[in-house]
Amino acid sequence: MSGNIAVVTGAGSGIGKAIAHAFASRGDRVVAADVNLKAAKDTAQQFPALITAIRVDVADRTQVDALRNETDSTVGAPNILVNAAGWDRTEQFLNATTEFAEKVVAINYLGPVHMCSAFLPAMVAAGTGGRVVNVASDAGRVGSSGESIYAGAKGGVIALTKSLAREMARYRINVNCVCPGPTDTPLFQAQSEKLKEALVKAIPFRRLARPDEVAAPVLFFASDAASFITGQVLSVSGGLTMAG
Template sequence: MSDKIALVTGAASGIGKAVALGFAAHGERVIAADLDEAAAKATAQEYPELITALPVDVANRAQVDLLRDRAQAEVGAPTIIVNAAGWDRTDQFLNATTEFAEKVVAINYLGPVHVCSAFLPGMIAAGGGRVVNLASDAGRVGSAGETIYAGAKGGVIAFTKSLAREMARHQITVNCVCPGPTDTPLFHAQPEKLKEALVKAIPFRRLARPEEVAAAVLFFASDSASFITGQVISVSGGLTMAG
């Protein structure tokens, strides 16, 4: 068993679940955090000796602080943070309500901000670690029908780069993975015509599998990426090729 502890938000399904299971498969202890506690517990059941499920709403700073305290008491201080929790609903920008916009920003941008703010002091005290943020290619090249989401994910990219500069002196790397269309519940909630158009636009002519995105996350969290920080990588089957 590894002595590493990884915190993964959004671990109940999709990419977050694949990341949590990937860490556990390598013998690392995992805190699987999600708003859907029952589904997070289902993730934990695949490696019950390694994965601990804990509830959190990343948009709520008080809940993130409670997660930190429970994680420390029940598992230990994480030296790996993966911000995989996210949410969106496809629609035209002019149809967006203030409440919708605030929810998108609170989950997708402020969520990682809250988690990093709460957990980084412990990581600094431990002498180093890894942060991997999940953004989206929507934040690199834009995405019609996802304008507010794209803005929030673009914020995550800029947040990643700036935080990487601040954390370098603490031997903490901060990197970002940008998935393209991926076979997750969030993707399947989109309109059928949009889903079909996206798959046709991908040069590989298929969706990414969650474990393919997780592989990039696991790389950034590994010792092999010890001298890589402030970087952004797309996992999109060639759909986007951003500079």
């Protein structure tokens, strides 16, 4: 046992699942939080002694507070928070409805806001430091056709990361951001075949990222190796995006 307790949202599938498994594989206690409880329980099955599955809709602050309370009472106060939950579908901006836009922003931007607001006070009060890693997207760094609202929300997560890093530094809480490019996840596979093929061709490595390849830099940011790194944004895109 490492002594770390990590809360990972979106842990039922894709990148979040890979992150939960990566933490557990090194001996950390993990709360696998997901809106799909069955999926979260499936994630926990590989490490039943280390991973606890809890349902949460990160867009609902009441549910986020309930997640915090259940985490504290069943696992303990976490010192690592990973905001990996996300949702989108390809939609041209002119065709997007208000309901769609509000859902995208509620999950992808307000979700991390709710989670940080709920969990950071205890990290600050503990006085022992901590780690927050937000999973945004390269869409938030360079834009993405058909994902304007999603890109805007993820751009907000990047700005949130940098601003929180400044505020939390005095408490020795590091806040960093990982921005995946196209990754082999259920969300990506739901896209059209034409779009998927075009994205793969555009990646210099000519393949999608594996979820575990995104999990690796998340673990780095959450480790002692990144003790003097905060407010940083790391792209994991196989060279698709090389913005400064």
